[in-house]
Amino acid sequence: MIKVMVINAGSSSLKFKLYDMPEEMVVCSGIAERIGHLDGIFRMNFKDQKSKEILPIKDHAEAVHLLLKSLLDKRIIKSLDEIKATGHRVVQGGKYFSHSVIFDEDAEMKIESLISLSPLHNGANLVGFRAFQSTLPNVLAVATFDTAFHRTMEDQDSVFPIPYDYTIKHDIRRYGAHGTSHQYLALEALKHLDNPEHSKIISCHIGSGSSITAIKDLKCVATSMGLTPLGGIMMGTRTGDLDPSVMKYCCYKEDKTAEEMFQIFNKESGLLGVSGVSNDSRDVLNAMQKGNERAILAYKLFVRRIADFIGQYFVRLGGVDAIVFSAGIGENSPETRQMIIDEIKEALKIEIDEEKNKLIRGKEALISTQNSAIKVIVIPTDEEIMIARDTYDLLIKNK
Numbered sequence: 001m002i003k004v005m006v007i008n009a010g011s012s013s014l015k016f017k018l019y020d021m022p023e024e025m026v027v028c029s030g031i032a033e034r035i036g037h038l039d040g041i042f043r044m045n046f047k048d049q050k051s052k053e054i055l056p057i058k059d060h061a062e063a064v065h066l067l068l069k070s071l072l073d074k075r076i077i078k079s080l081d082e083i084k085a086t087g088h089r090v091v092q093g094g095k096y097f098s099h100s101v102i103f104d105e106d107a108e109m110k111i112e113s114l115i116s117l118s119p120l121h122n123g124a125n126l127v128g129f130r131a132f133q134s135t136l137p138n139v140l141a142v143a144t145f146d147t148a149f150h151r152t153m154e155d156q157d158s159v160f161p162i163p164y165d166y167t168i169k170h171d172i173r174r175y176g177a178h179g180t181s182h183q184y185l186a187l188e189a190l191k192h193l194d195n196p197e198h199s200k201i202i203s204c205h206i207g208s209g210s211s212i213t214a215i216k217d218l219k220c221v222a223t224s225m226g227l228t229p230l231g232g233i234m235m236g237t238r239t240g241d242l243d244p245s246v247m248k249y250c251c252y253k254e255d256k257t258a259e260e261m262f263q264i265f266n267k268e269s270g271l272l273g274v275s276g277v278s279n280d281s282r283d284v285l286n287a288m289q290k291g292n293e294r295a296i297l298a299y300k301l302f303v304r305r306i307a308d309f310i311g312q313y314f315v316r317l318g319g320v321d322a323i324v325f326s327a328g329i330g331e332n333s334p335e336t337r338q339m340i341i342d343e344i345k346e347a348l349k350i351e352i353d354e355e356k357n358k359l360i361r362g363k364e365a366l367i368s369t370q371n372s373a374i375k376v377i378v379i380p381t382d383e384e385i386m387i388a389r390d391t392y393d394l395l396i397k398n399k
C-alpha cells in the first residue's frame with residue numbers, strides 16, 4: 001500500500017485527503033480553515049473520530065506542518081517517509097494542460113503565468129504546493145487541472161465570437177471548470193449504461209458553483225462555464241452567461257467600474273442577487289415555500305437556465321443516454337432535481353420515480369423508471385479520487 005496525499009488549497013483554506021493506493025482507501029481527511037487568522041480551525045476525520053482545534057494558523061506552510069504533526073501524533077503514519085506522493089488540485093490549466101502532469105519547474109511556471117486568468121484560485125493552489133514542497137522536498141507532486149478534461153472541445157465550442165486576434169494573442173477561450181468532477185461522473189455513469197463503449201452523457205455539477213458538461217465517449221464536447229467560472233448557468237452568487245451590454249449598462253447606471261461590477265456579478269448575483277435572501281439554495285427554497293416572490297423568481301430562473309443547457313446539449317450530442325446530478329444541490333436536493341426534470345421531461349421523454357427521488361440524498365442512485373428514454377442518475381462527485389489516481393499513475397505505477 002502506498003500513501004498519496006491529495007491537496008486542495010484555497011486562499012484561506014487547505015483541504016486534504018490521505019489515500020492508500022491503489023486500493024483507493026481513504027485513510028483520513030480534513031481541512032485547515034481561516035488560514036491567516038488567530039482563530040484558525042483545523043479539522044480531521046480519522047476512522048470514526050472527528051477532531052477540531054481552534055488555533056492560530058499563520059499561513060499555508062503552517063497548515064501543512066499542523067497536518068503532518070497530526071498524522072504523526074495520531075499515529076496515522078509512523079514516519080513522514082510513508083507519504084510517497086502528493087496530488088494538487090489546480091483550477092486553471094489554460095491552453096497548456098490537457099491532463100495531469102508532474103509538478104515540476106516548468107508546470108509551476110505555466111501555472112503561475114495563468115494567475116491573471118484565475119487570480120483567486122491558481123495563486124492559492126501554488127501556495128499550497130509550495131508549502132508542501134518546502135516541508136517535504138523529496139516527495140514528488142502531481143498537478144491535476146479543473147480545465148484539463150475540457151480541452152477536447154472543438155473550436156466551435158470553445159472560441160468566443162470576439163475579434164479573432166484577441167483569441168490568439170491572449171488565449172481567450174472557454175476553458176470551463178469542474179472538469180475533474182465531470183470526468184468522474186461520466187466514468188461512474190457508465191456503470192449504469194447498457195452500451196458503455198458508446199455513451200452520451202450530460203453531467204450537471206450543481207453546487208455553489210455550477211456547471212453542465214456534454215460528454216461523448218468519455219470526452220468533453222461542450223461545457224457551460226466560460227473563460228472563468230463566471231460563465232454558464234446561474235449560480236449561488238454568480239450571474240452565469242449574460243448579454244455583455246448588461247455589464248456596460250449596470251456600470252453606467254450604478255456609477256461603478258467594470259472591475260467593481262465584475263465582483264458584483266461574481267459575488268452578489270445569482271440566487272443571492274435575485275432572491276435577496278441567500279446564496280444557499282436551502283434558504284432560497286425555504287423562502288420560496290413561504291411565498292417570497294423574489295425567491296420564487298430566483299429559483300425558477302435558476303432551474304430554467306439549467307434546463308436550457310440540458311436541451312442545448314441534448315442537441316449537441318444528438319441524443320443522450322444519461323443525465324447525471326451531482327454536487328451540493330444536485331446530490332442533496334430532490335426538490336431541485338424534480339423542478340429541473342419537470343422542465344425537460346416532455347421534450348426529452350424522461351420519467352423519474354418521484355418517490356424514489358425524494359429519498360435520495362448524497363448517495364448514488366438511478367432515479368429514472370424503465371419507461372424513461374434517458375437514465376437519470378444521482379452520483380456524489382469525488383474529485384479527490386481522480387487526483388489520487390492520476391498521482392499514483394504518474395509517479396508510482398508508470399515510473
Ligand code: ADP
Nearest residue numbers: 206207208209279280281282327328329332333
Ligand atoms: P461548492 O463546492 O461549489 O462550494 P457545494 O457543492 O458544496 O458547493 O454546494 C453548496 C450548495 O449545496 C449550497 O447551495 C447548499 O444549499 C446546497 N446543499 C448542500 N446540502 C444540501 C441539502 N442537504 N439540501 C439541499 N441543498 C443542499
